[in-house]
Amino acid sequence: MSWAGKILRVDLTNGLVKAEPLNMDWARAYIGSRGLASKYLVEEMDPKTDPLSPANKLIWATGPLTGTMASTGGRYTVVTKGPLTNAIACSNSGGYFGAELKMAGWDMVIVEGKSPKPVYLFISDDVAELRDASGLWGKTVWQTEELLKKTLQDPLLRVSSIGRAGENQVLYASIVNDLHRAAGRSGVGAVAGSKGLKAIAVRGTKGVGNIRDPKAFMIAVKQAKKVLADNAVTGQGLPTYGTQVLMNVINEVGALPTRNHRDVQFEGAKDISAEAMATPRKTDGKKHLVTNQACFGCTIACGRISKMDESHFTVQNKPQYWGASGGLEYEAAWALGAANGVNDLEALQYANQLCNEDGIDPISFGATVGAVMELYEMGVLTREQVGIEAKFGSAQALAFLAEQTVTGQGFGKEVGLGSKRLTAKYGHPDLSMSVKGQEFPAYDSRGIQGMGLAYATSNRGACHLRGYTVASEVMGIPVKTDPLATEGKPELVKAFQDATAAFDSSGLCIFTTFAWGLPDLAPQITAACGEDYSTENLGLIGERIWNMERDFNNRSGMTAADDTLPKRLLTEPAKTGPAKGRVNELAKMLPHYYEVRGWNPDGTLKPETRQRLGL
Amino acid sequence: MQKVLHINADKCTGCLQCEMACSFENYGTFATARSRIKVFDFHHTGKKVPYTCTQCDEAWCLHACPVEAITIDRLTGAKVVNETTCVGCKVCTIACPFGTINYVQESGKVQKCDLCGGEPACADACPTGAITFIDANWTGLDRMKQWAGKLGNQPAA
Numbered sequence: 001m002s003w004a005g006k007i008l009r010v011d012l013t014n015g016l017v018k019a020e021p022l023n024m025d026w027a028r029a030y031i032g033s034r035g036l037a038s039k040y041l042v043e044e045m046d047p048k049t050d051p052l053s054p055a056n057k058l059i060w061a062t063g064p065l066t067g068t069m070a071s072t073g074g075r076y077t078v079v080t081k082g083p084l085t086n087a088i089a090c091s092n093s094g095g096y097f098g099a100e101l102k103m104a105g106w107d108m109v110i111v112e113g114k115s116p117k118p119v120y121l122f123i124s125d126d127v128a129e130l131r132d133a134s135g136l137w138g139k140t141v142w143q144t145e146e147l148l149k150k151t152l153q154d155p156l157l158r159v160s161s162i163g164r165a166g167e168n169q170v171l172y173a174s175i176v177n178d179l180h181r182a183a184g185r186s187g188v189g190a191v192a193g194s195k196g197l198k199a200i201a202v203r204g205t206k207g208v209g210n211i212r213d214p215k216a217f218m219i220a221v222k223q224a225k226k227v228l229a230d231n232a233v234t235g236q237g238l239p240t241y242g243t244q245v246l247m248n249v250i251n252e253v254g255a256l257p258t259r260n261h262r263d264v265q266f267e268g269a270k271d272i273s274a275e276a277m278a279t280p281r282k283t284d285g286k287k288h289l290v291t292n293q294a295c296f297g298c299t300i301a302c303g304r305i306s307k308m309d310e311s312h313f314t315v316q317n318k319p320q321y322w323g324a325s326g327g328l329e330y331e332a333a334w335a336l337g338a339a340n341g342v343n344d345l346e347a348l349q350y351a352n353q354l355c356n357e358d359g360i361d362p363i364s365f366g367a368t369v370g371a372v373m374e375l376y377e378m379g380v381l382t383r384e385q386v387g388i389e390a391k392f393g394s395a396q397a398l399a400f401l402a403e404q405t406v407t408g409q410g411f412g413k414e415v416g417l418g419s420k421r422l423t424a425k426y427g428h429p430d431l432s433m434s435v436k437g438q439e440f441p442a443y444d445s446r447g448i449q450g451m452g453l454a455y456a457t458s459n460r461g462a463c464h465l466r467g468y469t470v471a472s473e474v475m476g477i478p479v480k481t482d483p484l485a486t487e488g489k490p491e492l493v494k495a496f497q498d499a500t501a502a503f504d505s506s507g508l509c510i511f512t513t514f515a516w517g518l519p520d521l522a523p524q525i526t527a528a529c530g531e532d533y534s535t536e537n538l539g540l541i542g543e544r545i546w547n548m549e550r551d552f553n554n555r556s557g558m559t560a561a562d563d564t565l566p567k568r569l570l571t572e573p574a575k576t577g578p579a580k581g582r583v584n585e586l587a588k589m590l591p592h593y594y595e596v597r598g599w600n601p602d603g604t605l606k607p608e609t610r611q612r613l614g615l
Numbered sequence: 616m617q618k619v620l621h622i623n624a625d626k627c628t629g630c631l632q633c634e635m636a637c638s639f640e641n642y643g644t645f646a647t648a649r650s651r652i653k654v655f656d657f658h659h660t661g662k663k664v665p666y667t668c669t670q671c672d673e674a675w676c677l678h679a680c681p682v683e684a685i686t687i688d689r690l691t692g693a694k695v696v697n698e699t700t701c702v703g704c705k706v707c708t709i710a711c712p713f714g715t716i717n718y719v720q721e722s723g724k725v726q727k728c729d730l731c732g733g734e735p736a737c738a739d740a741c742p743t744g745a746i747t748f749i750d751a752n753w754t755g756l757d758r759m760k761q762w763a764g765k766l767g768n769q770p771a772a
Contacts, residue, residue: 209642294628323659
């Protein structure tokens, strides 16, 4: 089985909680986590729902492999309709919270309505109750976790919560667990804030004990762990350097978006890279990087734990930021750094700590600051409006805007809207480097063509975690393709999107796919669940999930016109590097992608596609 | 040869594979809450420290037990709780200076590490070598070798 078989429904409006049996037909067809929670959302909610209204639902979901010995089995997702994108949102997080929720005996928590006063949800195995959170409202994520453990006298509690940014409904507010692991994207934290839900605190002692074939499971799991250990990326690159191993690599291929995508290479990349994190600082002789860290069950351990220079201008007399803390990961280092032209590693880690402390997505925040800096340099925004001189490269402006945004002060309120709304407000919507309202991650699609198609068609807006063709186009996983070619990319993007949806729904981490394919996942999940999760079936399930998400977006009012990229990427050629002179050739890929997907030219699903996928 | 669990906290990443392996070995379920080895996360320093029973020779728990429910496994040297004899009085949990023997409310007995009869599941599951099961007389071997390397890795004169 491996599912707990039970979900918790929370009615915030009336203050009620209720246990329900899991819909096993849906579980078999959509596995868990991303797929299964999305199925519940799609079935239960009008796609046109306003994301910040009480009618939106907010689902915490584990997968069948969450809380098991399968490597990386600590993931959970938060599924809702995203306020940043108005599309289906699904943000995935590691740490320990997800496994604890599963070990308490719950596959999912479905939160509905809006509480008349701030509350948090307390779960201890079968016991679940809403409790008053007036003492927690206004507190940061870090304070919330500390206060809950202290007042409940339980240091083993696991907490998933929002900070002040979520309360203030910053449109890219995240939900953070275990201090620095986040369901980061699309503004899932703002939805929690809109509902008056501060946190979920959970203790789970029951465990996951209903593995269908324990013997086969342990054999499959051990074998798959060996594949991870023997692989150069998951066995060496990620544990040693973290995702930051990519900074110099992506800069060299000319796909490191710089200064709001004006450039594709950053002269300061080396200063904010994995190598820089591991080199002793001139100021105090200490390394930025302290150690690597694993999430629950993870045998890769890519997480970074760093310590800042205590004399750095951002943290002088602020000892709360002197301890070891999460960061920097590649996406955050890029968004807070290259996207703004800032090469001050310490300033990036300070901003990153604020993102974790008060729960905002560093990618959307950093990219929005990039847009602000461009508007500032154009003279559209002034020093008086922003509150500080905000030219590209200013570490002071980055730190100041991070403080203002997480606390909802001054110009931070506008930064909290995200780049799409902010640039539109000041008359330059083309300067928002986003798709469906969500900012790009750290790969410029002029230098990695397939990523342009992956971004344009991603169901949650621009995102690297929905179809990471960088693996193929840059790293040669599973096969090397030419990053500047468009031929074959529709098929490649589809294959990555479908496989990713299956992995995301299992409860495992997508980083395993640097070493694993669906044939490595199949025996583990089959032994755990006792279902026919063959490689082929998993691929089909992934495709089903992708199409279900797409259909939800279509019914919410999105059209093929939303599957596009900002003008800059389609018309302004890359200035330097291997992709010099190139734009993203989306138009060459998109129509064929629709065909490969079995969609009509307007981006809707053909009847035969629905039928084939059981939608 | 007697073997012991040897812990090198510097290698621990905090993945909790050991805790899951322990609970699976003893209860057939993945439940970190029921593990006999615990990993502590000191987030201000970034250190993770696995901690479990060291199998004291003069075990406080064994001597404190009023019903002689804790005995020595002659093969492994482990101090083992006999569940049928244990009355759940918890005196051993008071006696143990290290806190590594604990009461289990579900069973009404105490539990502690028993070295899995000589094949500890935690050591087998640890992906980084932070937990190993090695010759009891030579737990310092790795560290000695590390320092010896100062000489050994120099080219011959």
